Amino acid sequence: MADGARNLVRSVETTCPYCGVGCGVRAQATPERTACISGLESHPANFGRLCSKGMALGATLGLQSRLLHPEINGKRVYWDDAVADVARRLRSVIDAHGPDAVAFYVSGQLLTEDYYAANKLMKGYIGSANIDTNSRLCMASAVVAHKQAFGADLVPGCYEDLELADLVVFSGHNAAFTHPVLMRRMESAKGRGQKWIAIDPRRTDTAESADLHLPLAPQTDVRLWNGLLAWLIEHGAIDRDYLRDHVSGFDAAIGALARDDQSTQAIAQDCGLDVHAVEAFYALFAETPKTVSLFSMGANQSAQGVAKGAAIINCHLATGRIGKPGACPFSITGQPNAMGGRETGGMASTLAAHMDFDAVSRRRVQRFWNSPSIARKPGLKAVDMFDAVHDGRIKAVWIMATNPAVSMPNANKVREALANCPNVIVSECVGNTDTLEFAHVKLPAMGWSEKDGTVTNSERCISRQRALFDPAGEARADWRIIANVARAMGYEEGFDWRRPADIFREYAALTNFENAGRRFLSLGPLARLTDQDYEAMKPVQWPVKQAGGVARLFADGRFQTKDGRARIEVHAAKGPARKISKAFPLSLNTGRIRDQWHTMTRTGLAPDLCRHEPEPFVEMHPDDARAFEIDDGRLVRVETDFGEAVVLAKVTTAQRPGSLFMPMHWSRVFADAGLCNPMVEPKVDPLSGQPEFKHTPARVRAYAETWRGFFLARDCVAAPVGVDVVWRRTPIDGGYLHEFAGDGAVADADHVKLCLTSAAAGEVISFSDPLRGNKRWAEYLDGRLNRVLMIATSGTLPDRAWLTGVFAQDTLKIEDRTALLAGRALKGEPLGRIVCACMGIGETAIQKAIQCGAQDVEAIGAATRAGTNCGSCKTEIRRLLKDALAETSPTLEKEARYAA
Numbered sequence: 038m039a040d041g042a043r044n045l046v047r048s049v050e051t052t053c054p055y056c057g058v059g060c061g062v063r064a065q066a067t068p069e070r071t072a073c074i075s076g077l078e079s080h081p082a083n084f085g086r087l088c089s090k091g092m093a094l095g096a097t098l099g100l101q102s103r104l105l106h107p108e109i110n111g112k113r114v115y116w117d118d119a120v121a122d123v124a125r126r127l128r129s130v131i132d133a134h135g136p137d138a139v140a141f142y143v144s145g146q147l148l149t150e151d152y153y154a155a156n157k158l159m160k161g162y163i164g165s166a167n168i169d170t171n172s173r174l175c176m177a178s179a180v181v182a183h184k185q186a187f188g189a190d191l192v193p194g195c196y197e198d199l200e201l202a203d204l205v206v207f208s209g210h211n212a213a214f215t216h217p218v219l220m221r222r223m224e225s226a227k228g229r230g231q232k233w234i235a236i237d238p239r240r241t242d243t244a245e246s247a248d249l250h251l252p253l254a255p256q257t258d259v260r261l262w263n264g265l266l267a268w269l270i271e272h273g274a275i276d277r278d279y280l281r282d283h284v285s286g287f288d289a290a291i292g293a294l295a296r297d298d299q300s301t302q303a304i305a306q307d308c309g310l311d312v313h314a315v316e317a318f319y320a321l322f323a324e325t326p327k328t329v330s331l332f333s334m335g336a337n338q339s340a341q342g343v344a345k346g347a348a349i350i351n352c353h354l355a356t357g358r359i360g361k362p363g364a365c366p367f368s369i370t371g372q373p374n375a376m377g378g379r380e381t382g383g384m385a386s387t388l389a390a391h392m393d394f395d396a397v398s399r400r401r402v403q404r405f406w407n408s409p410s411i412a413r414k415p416g417l418k419a420v421d422m423f424d425a426v427h428d429g430r431i432k433a434v435w436i437m438a439t440n441p442a443v444s445m446p447n448a449n450k451v452r453e454a455l456a457n458c459p460n461v462i463v464s465e466c467v468g469n470t471d472t473l474e475f476a477h478v479k480l481p482a483m484g485w486s487e488k489d490g491t492v493t494n495s496e497r498c499i500s501r502q503r504a505l506f507d508p509a510g511e512a513r514a515d516w517r518i519i520a521n522v523a524r525a526m527g528y529e530e531g532f533d534w535r536r537p538a539d540i541f542r543e544y545a546a547l548t549n550f551e552n553a554g555r556r557f558l559s560l561g562p563l564a565r566l567t568d569q570d571y572e573a574m575k576p577v578q579w580p581v582k583q584a585g586g587v588a589r590l591f592a593d594g595r596f597q598t599k600d601g602r603a604r605i606e607v608h609a610a611k612g613p614a615r616k617i618s619k620a621f622p623l624s625l626n627t628g629r630i631r632d633q634w635h636t637m638t639r640t641g642l643a644p645d646l647c648r649h650e651p652e653p654f655v656e657m658h659p660d661d662a663r664a665f666e667i668d669d670g671r672l673v674r675v676e677t678d679f680g681e682a683v684v685l686a687k688v689t690t691a692q693r694p695g696s697l698f699m700p701m702h703w704s705r706v707f708a709d710a711g712l713c714n715p716m717v718e719p720k721v722d723p724l725s726g727q728p729e730f731k732h733t734p735a736r737v738r739a740y741a742e743t744w745r746g747f748f749l750a751r752d753c754v755a756a757p758v759g760v761d762v763v764w765r766r767t768p769i770d771g772g773y774l775h776e777f778a779g780d781g782a783v784a785d786a787d788h789v790k791l792c793l794t795s796a797a798a799g800e801v802i803s804f805s806d807p808l809r810g811n812k813r814w815a816e817y818l819d820g821r822l823n824r825v826l827m828i829a830t831s832g833t834l835p836d837r838a839w840l841t842g843v844f845a846q847d848t849l850k851i852e853d854r855t856a857l858l859a860g861r862a863l864k865g866e867p868l869g870r871i872v873c874a875c876m877g878i879g880e881t882a883i884q885k886a887i888q889c890g891a892q893d894v895e896a897i898g899a900a901t902r903a904g905t906n907c908g909s910c911k912t913e914i915r916r917l918l919k920d921a922l923a924e925t926s927p928t929l930e931k932e933a934r935y936a937a
Contacts, residue, residue, distance in 0.1 A: 050077055052492055052500040053091045054146065054485040055634050057370025058082055058218050059494025060091055061576070064486075066505035070098055072486065081576055082196060082494055088217040088907040089632050089646060089874040096643035098486050098506075104468035105510025108479040116511060116521075123435070123478055124525035126460045127163070130433040136165035136410070138432045140422050143170045143383055144439035145372025148490030148502060150540040151515035152374070154532070155437065156382040156389055158519055161408035162528045166394070166416030167431065169385040171439045172375040173419040175334055177727040178342025179368035180379060180386075185343070185606050186350045187591070188598035189391050190379055191557055194329065194365030195496040195578065195588040200226045201363030204325040207235045208258065208349060209335015209731075210369060213242035214631040217909035219369075224908070232325070234318055236261065237335060238626065239656075239698055240691035242912035249317055252693055254309035255624045255732045259341055260297075260610035261308050262348030265319050266290070267299035269355055274323035279357030283594035286605040290351065293607035307610075309693075322352070327363035334371060334628065338730040342722045344608030351605045359603075360591035369495050376493035380558060380579075381544060385416035386726075390548045391558040405550050406531060418726030420446065420719050427454035435462040437515055438482065442471040443636040443704040446717035446728040447679050464518055466509075467638040471704050481512040485639070488514065490537045493579075498586070499560075500576045516540055538571035548579075557590060557597050613732045615718060617695070621734035623661065624696045625677060627713050628730075631909055632874045633702040641707055644768045648871035651767045651837075652776055653711030654685040656698040657737065662688040665737050672740035672763065672778055675699065677733050680715035683740050683763045697735055708765035709756065742778040744786040744810065746828035747837065748793050749774055749844050757792035760785045770845040774837060783810060786828050790814065799823050804858045815857045817849045827860065835860040838869065838879065872913050875906035883914060887921045894918070 045068050053060040061080020065073040074094045078085035107119035114122075130138050141159050143152065152170075159168040180190045187193070199205065200222050212220045220243070227233065235244035236251045236258065244250040253261060269275050270291065280287050297303075301319070305312035322328060330353065336345040350366045358364035370376055382389035392398035394414055403411040417425055423441065425431040427450060434455075445451045455461050455475035463476035466484035473479060486505040493499050513521075520532040534540050542564050549561035559580045566574065578586035596603045617624055632646040640646045655675050657667065667673055669688040674681060675697065684699065692698055699713035720729040740763070748754065751772040756764035761781055767774045779785045790812055794801075799818030805811070810830025816823045822844050827834050839862045843853050856862050869880030878901050886900040894914050898905045904914050 047505070049503050049505050050501075051503040051505070052373070053087070053094070054373050054502070054639070055090045056216055057372055057375060057495040058216050059373060059492060059498060059500055060087055060218055061500065062087070062091065062094070064094075064505050070100070070506050071095065072098060072505055080500070082496070082498060082500075083218045086218045086221055086907065088909055090634055090640055092875050092906065093640070093643040093646050094485070096645065097639045099642065100509050102467055102469050102642065103484070103509050103512070104465050104473070104479060104481040105512065106481060107511065110477055116513070119478060119480060120521045120525050123462050123480070123522050126433055126462070126478070127522070128526055130460060131163065134432055136163045137167055137416075138430065139163060139165060140167040140417065140426070140431045140434045141437065142419065142422065142434060142439065142441060143168060143378070143437045145170065145172045145375040145378055146438040147374060147378065147515055148488055148492060148537070149374060149377035149381055149499075149544065150490040150537045151437070151519070152378045152383045153381040153389065153540055153544045154516040154519040154534075157406060157408075157531065158523045158528070160382065160388060160412040161403065161406040162410065162523060162526075162531060164410030164412055166385050166412035166414065167422060168383065168416060169419045169422055170378050170383040171419070171441070171444060172372060172378050173384065173726060174444065174728060174730070175337060175371040176368070176375050176379070177384065177418070177725040178337040178339065178722050179332070179346050180384070181343045181725040182346030182350060183368070185347055186354065186603055187596045189557060191590055191597065192368055192376075192495065192497060193359055193590040194367045196222065197588065198329050198363050198365055198367070199223050202226065202231060202327050202329040203363065204232045204234070204321060204328040206322070206328065206330040207233065207237070207243050207247070208330060208332040208345075209237060209337075210331045210333035211237065211241040211243045211628070212331065212369075213246065213909055213912055215333065215371070215629055216369060217631075217907045221908050232321060234321065238693045238696055242909075245912050245916075249314060249321070251308075251310055251314055251318060254693070255626065255696065256339060256341060256613040257308040257610075258336060258345045259348050259608060260304060261315070262345070262352060263294060263297070263607060263610055264299055264301070264304035264315070265322060266348070266352050266355055266607070267294045268301070268319040269323055269352065270294075271299075272323060275355045276357035279594070280355065283596075283602055284354050284605055285600070285602045287355070290605045290607045293609070297610065326356075326358065328353075328358055329363065330366045331369050332366070333369045335731060337368075337727060339727070339732075340720045340722050340729040341608070341611060342727045343724045344610075347606055347608055351607065354603050354605055360589055360594065362589070365589070373494070374492040376495065376497065377491065377499075380493060385418050385422070388412075389544070391556055401551050402547070405547050408531065418721070420721050420726065420728055423451045423454050426458050432458065433460035433462070434458055435464070436472060437464040438466070440470045440472045440636045440638060440704065442475065443712060444701070444714060446714055446730065447719040448712065448715040449680050450719070464515055466512065469706055470636070470638055471706060480518055481510060482515050482518065483508050483512045487512065490516070491541060491574075496578060498576050498578045501574050536568065538566065538568050541571060542566060555597070615720065615732075615734055617734045621677060621736050622695070623735045623737065625675070625713075625716060625733045625735035626696055626698045626731050627701045627717060628698060630700045630702065633700070635702065636704045637702050637707055642768060644770050645874050645877060647767045647769075648877075649874050650700070651774070652685055652765050653682070653700065653703040653708050653713070654687050655737070656687045656689055656692045658692045658694040658696070659688050659690060660694045661737075662686070665739075667737060667739055672742050673737050674740050675716065675735055675737050677716040677718065677735045679718060679733070682712055682716060683710040697737065701730075703765075707767070710763045711765060740778070740780055742780050744783055744828060744830040745778040745834060746786065746789065746826065747774060747776045747834060749822075749825040749840060751823060754793065757789050760788050762789065769841045772844060774841060783830050786810075786812070786830065790826060790828060793826055794824075797824075802854060802858060811860070813858060813860055815854075817854075820848050821846065822849050822853075825857065836862070838871075872917070873903035873910045876902045878903035880917060883917050884921060887918055
């Protein structure tokens with residue numbers, strides 16, 4: 038960097054755009070749109086820590102995949118024309134079919150100001166509540182459970198409680214992967230004696246680190262937690278004074294529990310657990326007053342999601358473990374602003390500022406907005422919304438900052454719905470999402486690093502997101518796009534904001550409007566922020582009082598119900614909504630992996646984040662692998678009643694027999710045959726509308742590929758036409774790795790080779806072994822490797838990590854050319870599978886450190902730097918250590934286990 042440019046580097050304090058932890062970020066931004074990213078030490082969520090995704094934010098700031106200009110029907114247009122077209126489409130549909138023929142589908146990636154603007158336009162001016170958010174897919178069940186128990190969607194605890202607790206129960210929450218920064222805070226507490234219990238069908242990294250793992254059968258969580266409540270009552274471990282003074286419904290709960298056999302033997306049998314493990318869980322919960330129960334997607338994403346959340350909350354209410362330091366039920370949010378969206382009414386089931394559709398609330402919000410037409414009833418939730426698009430009831434849908442063609446259950450039906458809808462409008466910062474394929478109007482939105490506004494994290498902490506750069510191309514803020522369209526529709530007075538601070542002040546004032554302390558969501562003092570105050574705003578938890586934010590709710594035992602008392606409501610324990618069968622004998626569970634986020638539109642741009650798990654896979658137990666004749670590392674076809682995928686098989690005892698696990702991140706942009714959500718049954722919780730992502734009956738069979746290969750190139754390459762091929766792409770340093778395979782004639786491999794190599798412009802070296810069916814081809818241009826093709830019909834393919842390292846070099850060495858023909862490095866060691874994404878450390882370096890005497894995780898970190906940043910790879914390092922030492926000495930293995 039030149040000295041002049043270096044002097045223009047700006048230091049910006051902002052907030053990470055990924056998970057609900059809401060980590061503070063310090064970005065050193067340059068005029069060249071590059072940024073050096075580090076954790077913000079002063080932020081109360083992370084105190085300077087960042088996970089691998091946050092650390093890699095700087096690699097996602099390029100413009101190569103951005104949507105930069107408005108388009109109508111594929112043609113670039115001026116903004117005024119695009120805005121007028123959207124307004125005309127919405128107005129014509131409303132005039133012809135009514136307001137409920139229009140829908141908005143929004144996202145936890147939006148800022149609070151964006152959410153507020155969209156909600157105000159839809160519910161207060163168009164007059165329909167058909168606005169829902171992708172938070173419906175992750176948080177809706179927790180919202181309803183909170184409202185049943187507390188009277189409103191109120192998360193009672195704070196992150197400090199995770200450190201103060203003596204027991205943390207992870208219920209369907211793999212914090213090691215999904216919230217690694219919080220995991221580090223709990224690891225510190227574990228060092229002083231904090232106990233962990235993991236309730237999860239899979240032996241996740243979190244479960245592997247726990248003191249007790251309960252690998253329960255799918256959809257038996259309610260049975261387990263209801264059983265805990267019954268056990269607490271039977272053993273006198275409840276707080277009768279707290280129940281008398283602050284809780285309603287306890288007597289009815291006793292009657293509801295009595296309908297089932299609540300013996301630990303019966304519960305263990307129903308949940309597929311060891312009875313001693315169940316008793317250990319119940320006893321540890323009973324004897325530990327400072328308990329936090331973290332529940333997340335494993336609990337929420339279920340046709341019984343509300344029942345699961347309520348069952349967890351019931352146990353805390355019955356023992357008075359709420360509103361106290363180190364004691365609370367804690368619904369941990371998935372997205373960076375899922376909470377902000379819930380506050381501003383981004384869900385179809387609520388109005389803004391935690392108000393509902395009762396007559397008093399409707400009139401209050403309408404008076405505040407001075408709106409012409411307020412929505413009179415809840416709108417369509419996400420699954421129902423896209424069903425209505427599919428059958429033609431909704432004739433115009435505006436999608437903002439989300440990718441439902443990938444993320445929704447039964448996603449193929451969603452694609453059909455969008456393909457047949459006459460008016461699909463998409464506001465998006467990325468130019469190549471699966472959903473954009475169906476857009477009639479494309480509106481370029483600002484991305485992280487350009488946005489300016491606020492987000493609210495899982496502990497109700499409001500933080501600022503600040504811009505590092507000017508907008509790319511013609512991108513606009515989402516709130517501004519919404520306001521532009523609203524004014525073009527004739528709603529000038531309600532949308533005359535000039536800057537995000539104007540919207541935030543209006544929203545904050547609404548939370549305090551006619552409140553008088555009745556609604557806990559109150560930001561009253563923030564309604565008076567000046568523009569300068571807003572710009573300098575520090576993180577603060579709501580409710581916000583004159584003295585500042587409030588960390589814990591319900592400390593005084595008062596709740597937001599009419600009588601001020603919390604409510605216990607016991608839901609009946611039920612089995613899975615749809616049973617496995619002879620045709621579909623396995624249960625498909627979906628979830629997340631460590632280094633990717635949602636549908637990879639951002640993380641998929643960062644090569645370092647694609648090295649730990651470079652392609653889609655399915656995990657299955659060895660017993661199932663044997664039964665279905667599946668080999669580890671081979672391709673398999675996974676099928677349900679709703680779709681199918683071809684992915685890599687991972688055979689592991691971490692998976693329950695009879696169950697499959699697939700990650701949800703891959704889209705058709707990265708792996709055309711690797712999507713899991715098209716296979717997910719669109720069954721929803723009847724109360725929350727949240728889909729069942731954790732159990733769909735499925736089957737597997739070997740893909741039986743006859744040939745495989747990979748292709749490295751500087752640019753993305755489309756799959757060859759004229760041949761049936763499984764095709765995926767992964768970003769690497771300097772280009773892309775394309776993996777492919779076929780199950781047809783071996784001649785198809787020759788067709789693929791011809792398609793990929795016919796346009797060679799540089800010097801070519803090649804090798805062919807007809808007997809083994811191996812083909813190796815490389816092109817180098819201007820002294821460096823330009824393209825590489827490797828195909829095999831038998832045996833193994835060369836090491837990708839070695840080749841991608843060669844590909845990243847500026848100059849191709851003589852020995853590298855020879856190695857390319859040989860298909861292996863002639864010297865040096867392979868990097869091995871990446872374990873530590875933050876530091877780029879592979880298995881080989883870790884194993885070498887162990888061989889050289891590293892006997893614990895800290896020693897391995899000192900030798901290699903692996904695990905020294907976010908620490909989310911520590912459990913995997915422990916496994917490598919255990920496996921390595923087990924080969925040398927059982928005694929050493931035992932010593933190492935204790936040391937780790």
